[in-house]
Amino acid sequence: MLVSQVSLVRTRAVSLPACQAAYGCSVRAALDAWQEAGPRRAHRALAEAFERLARDGQLRTRDGRRAARHFIQLVGSEVEDRSEFGAVPLDDREVREAVTAGVDVFLHGYSPRG
Incomplete structure (x- = not known):
């Protein structure tokens, strides 16, 4: 049901x-x-992917679940905020720029130090 x-x-x-x-x-x-x-399934999949990337040395994290939460917040919160949770439409360019900026910040924080 x-x-x-x-x-x-x-x-x-x-x-x-x-x-x-x-x-x-x-x-x-x-x-x-x-x-x-939806959300829990996506979070689990991201956490597993981030843990694999960390094992392969491509991501720096000890906690894939926390990294997944950070990623989701970084790529989604600006779009949610600016669109008033979807009530105000954003054009594709605005969404792409906001998501790209979130990914950039995530990678800055989680990329391996070299």
Whole structure:
């Protein structure tokens, strides 16, 4: 049942109270299902990739999970802030510049010292 709740929330952008009324799910269960379907899965994949890169000497970190959190914040927070969490459209150039700047900062902090 949680899969259909997540699908409803993602595809129709309905409110969590509407999901709760339609499916009888708790807000916490709907949020957990959404987190597991997207953000947590992406975070785990990034953390694993950063840990592999660290083992190969291409990234300097002892904690892939923390590096993933830093990366996500650095590449996404400016876009979220400037777009008011998606309410104000940004053109592709603005998004590309903000994301590129976040990647540059991440690499500056996590690149191996040589």
